[in-house]
Amino acid sequence: MPELKLTPSTFACRIHDNREKLTPLVRGAVIQRTAAFMVGGANDFRVVVECPGAGTKEDGAHPLTFSGKWSRE
Amino acid sequence: MSDVGYGEEPTQDDLDWAEYGKTFTPATQIELLNATSEKLVGRTALVGIVLAAGGLVAVSSVLANSLSRGWAIAAVTMAGGAILVALVTQVRWPRKVRPGDIHDLKRWHADYVGWRRTALAFASFLLVPAFLAAAVAAGVALTAPPAPPAVNVTATTVPGADGGAPTQTLTGSVTIPAQGSDDVAEITVVANGETVVRMRQAASAGTIAASFEAKGVQTDVGITVTATSAAWKCVLNLARPRGEVCRALAAE
Ligand SMILES: [Zn+2]
Numbered sequence: 001m002p003e004l005k006l007t008p009s010t011f012a013c014r015i016h017d018n019r020e021k022l023t024p025l026v027r028g029a030v031i032q033r034t035a036a037f038m039v040g041g042a043n044d045f046r047v048v049v050e051c052p053g054a055g056t057k058e059d060g061a062h063p064l065t066f067s068g069k070w071s072r073e
Numbered sequence: 074m075s076d077v078g079y080g081e082e083p084t085q086d087d088l089d090w091a092e093y094g095k096t097f098t099p100a101t102q103i104e105l106l107n108a109t110s111e112k113l114v115g116r117t118a119l120v121g122i123v124l125a126a127g128g129l130v131a132v133s134s135v136l137a138n139s140l141s142r143g144w145a146i147a148a149v150t151m152a153g154g155a156i157l158v159a160l161v162t163q164v165r166w167p168r169k170v171r172p173g174d175i176h177d178l179k180r181w182h183a184d185y186v187g188w189r190r191t192a193l194a195f196a197s198f199l200l201v202p203a204f205l206a207a208a209v210a211a212g213v214a215l216t217a218p219p220a221p222p223a224v225n226v227t228a229t230t231v232p233g234a235d236g237g238a239p240t241q242t243l244t245g246s247v248t249i250p251a252q253g254s255d256d257v258a259e260i261t262v263v264a265n266g267e268t269v270v271r272m273r274q275a276a277s278a279g280t281i282a283a284s285f286e287a288k289g290v291q292t293d294v295g296i297t298v299t300a301t302s303a304a305w306k307c308v309l310n311l312a313r314p315r316g317e318v319c320r321a322l323a324a325e
């Protein structure tokens with residue numbers, strides 16, 4: 001699997017300082033591949049990942065949508 | 074660094090599609106392959122229905138015309154190829170898998186899914202030209218002029234029992250293009266002035282086709298086969314079978 005370049009390259013939550021956790025989660029969601037019958041492809045992405053939140057009961061995990069473009073390096 | 078993408082609150086549509094994405098598991102891929110393979114085998118039967126134009130043309134008339142026969146053979150060959158490929162993907166070679174070892178499980182899955190996916194994609198693609206060829210074959214057969222009428226009769230001499238005079242057995246067939254589905258042909262065989270066969274044959278799939286047999290007919294007598302339909306009259310004299318046997322009746 002060749003390295004994918006994502007634009008933007010860093011992903012963050014507006015509320016929580018979780019970019020170190022969110023960036024690999026988005027990356028993982030984009031590069032995940034599985035076998036399927038072909039219908040076509042495009043190089044823009046839109047993924048839903050869980051922001052872990054602040055890790056407390058009141059301020060816990062919540063889903064976030066990220067979008068951008070990918071390309072092969 | 075300003076190259077940062079901020080997450081947005083997911084819409085219901087985002088959440089629905091994300092949920093659907095989670096169904097792409099290794100297990101559903103195998104289910105999809107098996108379902109595709111079974112559907113392919115079932116759908117090739119439809120090529121036959123297209124070939125007969127849903128029952129409008131008899132398969133025999135598709136095969137009678139050399140152009141439509143070529144297209145029919147192409148359709149059947151491609152549909153047969155698709156079935157063959159689908160059947161091959163249903164073949165399972167035995168192999169031991171260690172399901173607790175994710176590496177081994179992944180290798181097993183890749184082996185199972187890999188070539189089957191390509192083969193089934195090819196087979197499903199093959200069905201498209203097969204359908205088109207079947208449709209062309211049926212279309213050519215539907216629009217082609219019908220085969221000309223024909224009458225055939227063969228006499229076989231049978232030795233007489235207990236030293237008696239030998240007799241002959243007459244076997245024959247009549248094929249006349251039908252004038253509509255309610256067209257009927259009246260067929261008679263006369264030997265030595267005596268009627269030995271009298272029958273009526275109704276049209277089926279655009280053709281009137283009949284066969285007859287008469288046993289114990291005296292030898293060395295004049296034999297005449299007459300077949301009359303709405304549009305044709307055929308008279309065959311066995312003694313002189315040359316010449317124009319069938320002629321079109323003038324439209325009234
Ligand atoms: Zn957050």
